[in-house]
Amino acid sequence: MVPKGKIIADKVYSLYLKGATRGERLAALDRLQALCKRHGIPFNHYYKIQKDTRQVFIDFETYSESPLPDVGAWVYAHHPSTELICLAWSYNGESPYIWREAIDGMDHPDLEELFNRIKDGWEVHAWNAQFEYYIWNYCAVPNYGWPEVPLEQFYDSQALALSLALPLKLGECGAALGLEQQKDKSGTRLINKLSKPRKPTKYNPSKRWFFREAEDDYREMYKYCMQDVVAEHAIHAALPIDELQGYERDLWLMTVRMNDNGVPIDIDTVENLRFILQEYEKVQIEKLSKITNGEVTTPGQIARMKKWIKETSGIEFDSLNAETVQNALEDDKIPENVKELLRIRRFMSRTSTKKYNRIVDMVDEHGFVHDILRYHMATTGRWGGAGLQVHNLPNAKIDDPDLVSRIARWRSLALFMLFYSDPMYVGSAMIRPIVRAKRGYKLYVSDFSSIENRVTCWLAGDKVSLQMFKDNIDQYKWFATKLYEGVKYEDVSKHQRTHAKTCILGLGYGMGVDKFFETCVNYGFDITYNEAKRSVDLYREVFNLIVDLWYESYARAMAVVLDGRTRRYNYLEFERDKQFLYMKLPSGRRIAYYDPRIELVDTPWGEKKRGITFMGHQPYTRKWARLKLIPGRLIENAAQGMARDILAESKLRLIDAGYNVIFSVHDENVSHDPVDFGSLKEFNQIMCDTNTKTYPGLPIASEGFATNRYRK
Numbered sequence: 001m002v003p004k005g006k007i008i009a010d011k012v013y014s015l016y017l018k019g020a021t022r023g024e025r026l027a028a029l030d031r032l033q034a035l036c037k038r039h040g041i042p043f044n045h046y047y048k049i050q051k052d053t054r055q056v057f058i059d060f061e062t063y064s065e066s067p068l069p070d071v072g073a074w075v076y077a078h079h080p081s082t083e084l085i086c087l088a089w090s091y092n093g094e095s096p097y098i099w100r101e102a103i104d105g106m107d108h109p110d111l112e113e114l115f116n117r118i119k120d121g122w123e124v125h126a127w128n129a130q131f132e133y134y135i136w137n138y139c140a141v142p143n144y145g146w147p148e149v150p151l152e153q154f155y156d157s158q159a160l161a162l163s164l165a166l167p168l169k170l171g172e173c174g175a176a177l178g179l180e181q182q183k184d185k186s187g188t189r190l191i192n193k194l195s196k197p198r199k200p201t202k203y204n205p206s207k208r209w210f211f212r213e214a215e216d217d218y219r220e221m222y223k224y225c226m227q228d229v230v231a232e233h234a235i236h237a238a239l240p241i242d243e244l245q246g247y248e249r250d251l252w253l254m255t256v257r258m259n260d261n262g263v264p265i266d267i268d269t270v271e272n273l274r275f276i277l278q279e280y281e282k283v284q285i286e287k288l289s290k291i292t293n294g295e296v297t298t299p300g301q302i303a304r305m306k307k308w309i310k311e312t313s314g315i316e317f318d319s320l321n322a323e324t325v326q327n328a329l330e331d332d333k334i335p336e337n338v339k340e341l342l343r344i345r346r347f348m349s350r351t352s353t354k355k356y357n358r359i360v361d362m363v364d365e366h367g368f369v370h371d372i373l374r375y376h377m378a379t380t381g382r383w384g385g386a387g388l389q390v391h392n393l394p395n396a397k398i399d400d401p402d403l404v405s406r407i408a409r410w411r412s413l414a415l416f417m418l419f420y421s422d423p424m425y426v427g428s429a430m431i432r433p434i435v436r437a438k439r440g441y442k443l444y445v446s447d448f449s450s451i452e453n454r455v456t457c458w459l460a461g462d463k464v465s466l467q468m469f470k471d472n473i474d475q476y477k478w479f480a481t482k483l484y485e486g487v488k489y490e491d492v493s494k495h496q497r498t499h500a501k502t503c504i505l506g507l508g509y510g511m512g513v514d515k516f517f518e519t520c521v522n523y524g525f526d527i528t529y530n531e532a533k534r535s536v537d538l539y540r541e542v543f544n545l546i547v548d549l550w551y552e553s554y555a556r557a558m559a560v561v562l563d564g565r566t567r568r569y570n571y572l573e574f575e576r577d578k579q580f581l582y583m584k585l586p587s588g589r590r591i592a593y594y595d596p597r598i599e600l601v602d603t604p605w606g607e608k609k610r611g612i613t614f615m616g617h618q619p620y621t622r623k624w625a626r627l628k629l630i631p632g633r634l635i636e637n638a639a640q641g642m643a644r645d646i647l648a649e650s651k652l653r654l655i656d657a658g659y660n661v662i663f664s665v666h667d668e669n670v671s672h673d674p675v676d677f678g679s680l681k682e683f684n685q686i687m688c689d690t691n692t693k694t695y696p697g698l699p700i701a702s703e704g705f706a707t708n709r710y711r712k
Contacts, residue, residue, distance in 0.1 A: 005039030014094070054122040055092055056114065057157075057236070059228040060135045061085040061221055063208060065197045071361045072387050074259065074370035077134035084140060085194060085218075088225040089114055091122075093233040096226040102211035102218060106144065115147050124149060127170050127232045129156035130256045130371075151256055155243065157236045159252050162376040163244055164580065164592040165616060167624055174231050176594070176615065176624055181227075181234035190221045240578045246588055248376075251648050254655065255375045255383070262368030263388065263662050264672055265359060266436040266709075272408035273427055273434075274356040279413040280423045281353065284344050291341055299348035305341065313338050320345055347424045355389075355431055362387050367438070373663055379591060379616065380641040381648075383664060390435075390665050394428040401433035401709050435670075435710035442675050444659065444683045445711075446704025447668040448647065450475075455642040456508050456635065458698045459571055460549040469699040476501040482542055483535065498525065499535070507539045508639075510550050510632020512604055550631035557581065557634060558612055561596045572638055581614065583638060586694050587645040591637055593629060601628050643667055646700065650687040657686055670710065680706050 012035060015028040066079035076082060083101070090096040097110045104111070118124060126132040133154050140146040158168065167173040171185065194217060197207040204213075211218050236242075244252060289297050296304045302320055310316050313335050317324060325342045328334050334342075362369045369388055377384025385391035398404055404426060407419055420426045437443045453475070457465040468475050477492040480500035487496065506519055517532035527535075540547050549570070556567040557574045566575040573584040581596035593614035601611040612629040651661050651669060659671040659678060669687060687702045 005035055009035045009039070053092055054117070054120075055125050055155075056089050056117060056122050057093070057096075057125045057229050057233045058087060058089045058132055059126060059225055059232065060087050060132055061191075061195065061225045062135060062139070063195050065207065067196075067361075070358065072371035073131045073134050074138075074262070075362055075364065077131075077138040078364070082135075082139050084135070084144065086222050086225050087111075088222075088229045090229045090233055091117070093237060096229045098222050098226050100218075100222055118149055118153065119147060121153070123155050124153050125155045125157055125232070125236065127156075127228070127235075128158045129154045130259065133256065134260075151253060151260075154256075156252060156375075157232050159375050160239060160241070160244060161235060163248060163381070164239060164241075165379045165594060167617070168377075170228065170231055170235070172624060173235055177235060177238050179231075179234045179238055181230050186220065187224050187228075190217060190224055193217055194221055240580060245590070247648075247652065248589065250652060252375050254651065254661075255373050258662060259371045259373055261660070261662065262364065262370040263372060263390075263435055264438050264441070265363055265367050265369050266405065266434045267360070267363050267367045269405040269408055269430070269436075270356050270359050270363075270434050272405075272411055273430060274353065274360065275411050276408060276413055276416050276423055277353045277356065277427050281348065283413070284348055288341065288344050291337055291344075296341070299345055305345065309338050309341070322346070347422060353427065356427070359388060359434070378640075380637050381589065381591070381644045382640065382666075388435075390663055393432050393665075395712075396425055396429035397712070398426060398429035398433070401430060401711075404430055404433075432711055433709040437672055437708045440675055441672055442706050442708060443710055444671045444673065444678070444680060444704060444706055445668065446680070446684055446687055446702045448643070448687070449701040449703055451643045451646065451667045451700070452639045453504060453508065454699065455646070456546060456549075456639045458695070459635070459638060459642070460543075460545040461570055462543065462545045465543075466697060466699060469701075476504060479504060479539075479542065482538060499527070503535050503539050507536060508543075508546060509636040510630065512536070514604070546635075550635050553638070554612075554631035554634055557583065557629075558598060558610075561598055561612060581612070583634070583641075585638065585641050585645060587642070587649070589641070589645060591641050596629075646690060646695075649690065653686050653689060654683070657682075659683065659686075668704075680704060 009032060012028055012032045061084075062082055063085055064076055064079055064082035066076050066081060068076045071079075085101060087099045088096050097114070099108050099111045124132070133149070133151055136146065136149055141148050158170070158173075161173050162168065167176050174181070194209055194214065198209055200207060209217070243249065285298060288299065292304075292308050295308045305320060306317050315334065315338065317328075320342070325346050328342055329339055329346075359369060362371070364370065372386055372388045372390055374384035374386055376382075383391075404420070407416055410416075413423070416423060435443070450469075454466075454469055457469075465475060468478060474489075474497075476497050477489055477500065480492045480496040481487055481489055483500055483503070484492075484496050492500075502520060502523070502525060503516075506516055511519070513529075513533045513536050516536055517527065517529050520527045520532060553569045553572055553574075556569050559565070560567055560574040560576050561581055564576040566573065568574070571586045575582050575584060575590075576596075579595050581593040582590040583593075584590045593612075593616070595615045597613050598610055599613050600608045601613065603609050613626050614629055615624065616627045617623065618625050618627065647664060647667055647669070651664060654661050654669060654671065657678075660673050661669055661671045663670050669683075671683070684702045684704060688700045690698065690700055
């Protein structure tokens with residue numbers, strides 16, 4: 001039975017939610033509390049009150065001839081064909097409103113109320129709010145006369161979910177949380193029809209489906225947009241935190257600003273190299289067709305290639321990957337015509353041309369590429385890449401990028417090949433250097449030295465290793481003297497140092513013998529299985545404190561999952577809150593593991609053992625599934641998370657000092673500054689100026705250079 005007076009109280013609660021100003025909300029709140037007290041209504045049971053909650057959740061649907069996945073959100077929002085289809089919004093999670101461009105135009109009183117509330121300082125929440133920020137300010141403001149909304153007023157529900165290691169996509173996140181209110185699955189069909197250009201026909205030459213032609217679909221899209229807002233708020237309300245913690249909010253804002261500002265590109269060289277590579281591709285395709293008598297016409301026809309090779313030479317290949325092709329080219333028994341086909345396959349397997357096409361699509365009129373960073377795309381908090389993909393650039397190198405640029409200006413394949421016999425390799429090697437400072441500017445590039453190794457030793461309390469870092473002693477050479485008895489530090493060979501380096505970098509997170517042996521073989525390091533076993537055993541003996549770190553930390557994490565009581569080991573703290581296990585880092589930031597359990601799990605040696613499982617993304621398929629959390633992986637997360645925090649803090653310090661940081665790659669910062677601003681020495685000092693109270697005794701170093709073109 002509904003308590004007496006609750007119907008009136010519900011109406012007052014609605015007034016509270018709709019309150020445009022803080023005074024209106026407080027007045028409604030006072031009245032609501034008085035009503036509940038008078039009628040004996042349990043106030044906290046029925047009403048969720050936040051003292052100063054002024055949140056509006058929004059979602060746009062748009063049309064454009066510009067392909068969003070190819071060009072990125074910044075170019076998409078600026079494209080002259082981009083138009084608004086609708087905007088849905090909800091105040092504090094109440095029933096959503098909808099503005100429909102085709103029906104409402106600009107004469108919409110609810111829209112005016114939205115503008116007024118935003119002007120009054122309401123927080124603007126969205127899933128992937130960077131897109132909504134771009135669309136609002138770069139499309140709606142100039143084209144529809146809407147008021148500007150500063151970036152500082154936007155809040156990203158997706159970023160909040162990612163900070164808890166939940167799925168990236170709205171629908172997948174709602175499903176993972178088991179929410180009743182979820183994303184409408186009909187959206188893909190509607191977006192493909194209404195948000196993208198259609199193919200003109202004789203009877204309908206238009207590139208777009210308009211409202212009068214597809215009214216039912218438009219009305220369905222309006223419902224879809226409104227449901228997205230409902231789903232966004234449901235996720236936000238279900239999360240254990242209401243906003244990004246600590247300086248994470250500043251990092252999200254910084255990431256959007258960096259994406260907005262962009263990265264300077266040598267677009268002339270990009271277009272010239274693209275032309276040369278396209279010409280080279282044509283020549284190679286003609287040669288491929290000629291060699292195979294038309295049986296193979298493109299480098300991507302792998303099955304046809306293998307069939308032709310078998311029919312021509314009797315040789316059968318399981319695959320035509322890089323290693324197989326290289327081995328075949330070095331084999332004297334392989335016929336020359338087959339080798340020629342394999343050379344073409346090797347030349348054409350590089351993705352340089354596609355990369356250049358993508359850059360041309362994304363570049364703005366001033367020669368900048370935007371939207372290359374994604375906030376918190378890994379469990380550890382590290383940034384992800386998009387577009388230019390600076391986190392995954394080729395390792396190929398070229399000695400003189402400026403010379404390549406000058407030769408490419410002629411757009412002559414014949415001339416280019418007088419200097420470079422493999423244009424595809426050069427194209428791959430030039431992808432880094434096409435990030436070039438504008439006239440009167442320079443790039444500062446600086447990388448933290450062995451940061452993961454240093455923080456792992458610090459977390460373990462390995463004072464011997466920490467002192468070596470402080471004294472600039474080569475830890476790899478030092479460990480080599482342990483691996484090779486009788487060899488003095490100063491006599492360590494390159495081969496011996498490489499062996500030690502492989503051990504230190506590969507075994508710090510619990511790698512076993514089989515995996516270590518396989519890793520050495522894959523990297524071309526000559527080692528026997530027995531030598532691999534001895535290396536693993538010696539590493540665990542010498543770095544026994546790191547081994548203790550794996551197992552002691554894991555034991556505490558397991559105990560927290562079981563009883564919920566907070567525990568510490570050295571600088572790491574483990575706690576349980578609702579559906580999450582947290583590993584709290586020295587910075588105060590928490591790495592989250594959703595829905596942790598203690599279960600029997602398979603071990604590499606074939607036994608079953610009790611361990612931690614949690615819900616997360618599978619490393620390769622990216623599917624949401626139950627995963628094992630093993631001791632080494634836990635510490636890998638801790639070390640990478642700490643390295644990320646140190647990098648993030650350094651970015652904020654550099655920006656505060658006036659440096660224009662344009663992106664970071666793993667443990668490296670890159671800034672674009674006037675030639676007369678700052679110095680490399682100051683840049684490195686700021687990077688290493690960590691808080692000694694947060695990281696007492698942690699030796700940090702960085703090395704870098706100033707340059708006009710980006711390079712490793």
